[in-house]
Amino acid sequence: MTAMLTPEQIDHFMGEAIMEAHKAEALGEVPIGAVVVVDGQIIARGFNLRERLEDPSQHAEYQAIVEASRVLHSWRLPDAQVFVTLEPCIMCAGLIQQTRITDVYYGAEDPKAGGVHSMYHLLEDERLNHQVQVHQGVRAAETSEMLTNFFRKIRAQQKAAKRARKAIKHEQ
């Protein structure tokens, strides 16, 4: 049986997931980070690399879970918890369910694609062979702001590029 995590541990592990998200941001990727925890220790980390790796599966929690499987030499992770800064999508929810992870802790909601709370409750489906405890809103303000700021910056950059293109056209 997995020991309950304290509020301090939960806060700490989400902080580590946020650190992973910053690594994604530094590479121009949407800032999403994740860690996998077993027995109160981080055994795997991941951050979003979908654009850079040109691979649709390279979400933060996906990377962390696959890395955890490598560490434990098993595709089943029945004693693991995953911490991720954004609500898992349908794909990642499916992966989490299949690995028998016990708990998912996430920060920001994903109203357009969230698979564990916003659009579907895939991890609580009693027809499936395993259910996962979902804990939403961990360090919610921080994790949401990180995404909002990222997209605001991207839009500002796009506007600046558009203005620059117009100015060049005008000069020609």
Add this chain to the structure above:
Amino acid sequence: MTAMLTPEQIDHFMGEAIMEAHKAEALGEVPIGAVVVVDGQIIARGFNLRERLEDPSQHAEYQAIVEASRVLHSWRLPDAQVFVTLEPCIMCAGLIQQTRITDVYYGAEDPKAGGVHSMYHLLEDERLNHQVQVHQGVRAAETSEMLTNFFRKIRAQQKAAKRARKAIKHEQ
């Protein structure tokens, strides 16, 4: 726009997916195979390797789709169709949806875990940013029998092993 596939092509591509499934079976894995098609040509193949690779994500269609992304240098596959011998699970349905694949053709139903027809209709959800056409029951008898025979063989092997253990115990 992607050209419509003829019934002969659909039959042929599912035959190729069945060939991939046999590769999984030869390695003792559950026989599931997949191919990804663009412009009437197979550009990627995959078969189930979850046990051997100790990786929860290594489903047949997952492998084929990630391989297709590598081939096309993009995580978006807006002109691709996927053929898979078993109904995609929730994880693979999420992956398929995100890659913007146009059509999924599958053989056997998966009543306990199917994410595109049996338990959920994840690929037809109009709240998501892309919908995928689902074609079920392609070479359904063959693809179902392949799985039934595999599990029958596994059960027979387990029974034989149990009998052997009992016999040894009796002799001691």
